[in-house]
Amino acid sequence: WQIQSLDAFGTFTRAEISAIGALVDYLELTQKGKLPLLRAPVRDVESGTVQIDAATRRSLELARSLSGSREGSLLHAIDRTVTAAGGRLIERRISSPSRDLDAVRARIGVVEWFASNNARPDGIRGILKRCPDIQRAVSRLALDRGGPRDLAAIRNALGLLPEVIVALAGERPGPVDAWLSDLDGFDVLARSLSDALVAEPPLLVRDGGIIAEGHDTGLDEARKLRDEGRSVIAGLQAEYANSTGIASLKIRHNNVLGYFIETRATHAQKMLSPPNSERFIHRQTTASAVRFTTVELSELESRILNAGAQAIEIETALHSELVRLVLSNGDRLGAAADALAELDVACAFASQAMDRNWCAPRIDDSEAFCISGGRHPVVEQALKTEGAPFIANDCDLSDEDDGRIWLLTGPNMAGKSTFLRQNAIIAILAQAGSFVPADSAHIGLVSQIFSRVGASDDLARGRSTFMVEMVETAAILNQADDRALVILDEIGRGTATYDGLSIAWATLEHLHETNRCRALFATHYHELTELAKRLEGVRNATVAVKEWEGEVIFLHEVRKGAADRSYGVQVARLAGLPQPVVDRARAVLEALERGEREGSARQKALIDELPLFSASRPSSTDARTVSELEEALEGIHPDEMSPRDALDALYHLKALTR
Structure with missing residues (x-):
């Protein structure tokens, strides 16, 4: 925080200061010295949120169902947020509801205001749905893990803020006014990012193509030389052919010599004689050709080969400047991201209230x-x-x-x-x-x-x-x-x-x-x-x-x-227990209830009436039915029966099972 004492943020106990120090030390250790943008510490008073322990969160399935998935949880059922920041905020709200009466009433009042106008939440949600995650983009840039697309995300988000402000014009509740105040005042930063960045930057700085054309003269020249090197070489070749009067003169390239001027061996004497010898420097002679170079060609070759690296170097420097500009506005961007998340959650609650x-x-x-x-x-x-x-x-x-x-x-x-x-x-x-x-x-x-x-x-x-x-x-x-x-x-x-x-x-x-x-x-x-x-x-x-x-x-x-x-x-029985088990359970229940009514003496007699393995014995009715079936089956001789007799026997067996 670049201050000498935490007293600037309020009075903290030794335990609180120790906790803050431990967290910062952990961040320095795990982030290799690259600290994220840390906001000023604020004491979270005990009366701030509802106390909900882990067992309660689990049994109420607030953020995760009992199976561990998000589906089936309260959060899954009510989360209609359209931004990543809104999704994180609604989870915090559900996990830690407020105990501040004024804060709770204010939040409900905002939801009621949104719900009173059916079109208003949908309009805001339509804008927010296109809004990138400012908080994550700024955090990645602060940790030196961000890239051009994080800058583009911030640029795109800032470009949507005027739309949000216009959509919420008119009489508003106090919290909405405060949120809109946090969304205002980003014109300069938004313009700087818009002017500097291309519409769709690459993932990495080293890929190049980050900065828009016309933003930096040196970068434009380097790109032109890099991208138009062939046409420059062709122009130089035409100039050399014209000045020497050798129409067959060519500028070629290989990995050994780089760029060189080549003529047929028949033109060697002309190239080695004044005035050409003063300009063209001999490099190599082959059986069919003679190769030369010039000071201009060598310098051009050097510029072409270095132009790509120079363009990347210039873009990297400009990217770093933009990152510093964004981080210098880190606190304001954090407040704007919080305001967008609050709007998202309020609109989500209002949408749900109206629909359900x-x-x-x-x-x-x-x-x-x-x-x-x-x-x-x-x-x-x-x-x-x-x-x-x-x-x-x-x-x-x-x-x-x-x-x-x-x-x-x-x-x-x-x-x-x-x-x-x-x-x-x-x-x-x-x-x-x-x-x-x-x-x-x-x-x-x-x-x-x-x-x-x-x-x-x-x-x-x-x-x-x-x-x-x-x-x-x-x-x-x-x-x-x-x-x-x-x-x-x-x-x-x-x-x-x-x-x-x-x-x-x-x-x-x-x-x-x-x-x-x-x-x-x-x-x-x-x-x-x-x-x-x-x-x-x-x-x-x-x-x-x-x-x-x-x-x-x-x-x-x-x-x-x-x-x-x-x-x-x-x-x-509804759960599918076997019918004999259900019947036996019903009989035991009736006996136990009867024993309870008749007192302890009857209870002791009841134990004798319910032997340990009685449940496994078939009932007398079942035994009788089985015996009759066995007798009927023994009396059947399939080889001696006509089709009609067999059908009658089958009907008889079926009747015995009823």
């Missing part, structure tokens, strides 16, 4: 969390491609009537995890400055978002699935403050039933009594629903299903109340 019927969230400093008609943007988009509707649901954690913690019960596959995730995603989108997929949304600023939905083992670190689940739960309970939003799915499922129930029970109580945060808690432990009677901030909710002719129909509707069944056996 999203609403502007109401953000304030309260502890409200009231979502009406909320939807999961990724799932909704996937269902839309299949022509299926997404069932929207409400969520109110405002602690007025509905409680700040919802205990969600319901069947597997009913949509509990989707409901949990969609509300966390709505909070992230709102504080990222976007409209949200809902009919309406009132959200008090969220300081932290924690998600424990789904788990897998971590063999490299010696952790089982249950251990990973407990570590993530511990991190939430130890860190969540009263402005956090927590979503927990099936805590305690990875261990014994009563152990898991106890852990889930205690976790829910801790969230209510100690963390006192807004939370969604999904579980299959129906015993937990009794806590809603004892804890005033806990409310029961369930995902509705409908039973019809033995089938379970998932309605995907979240309603008040508690579920009394999980329908796990029905879901297992």
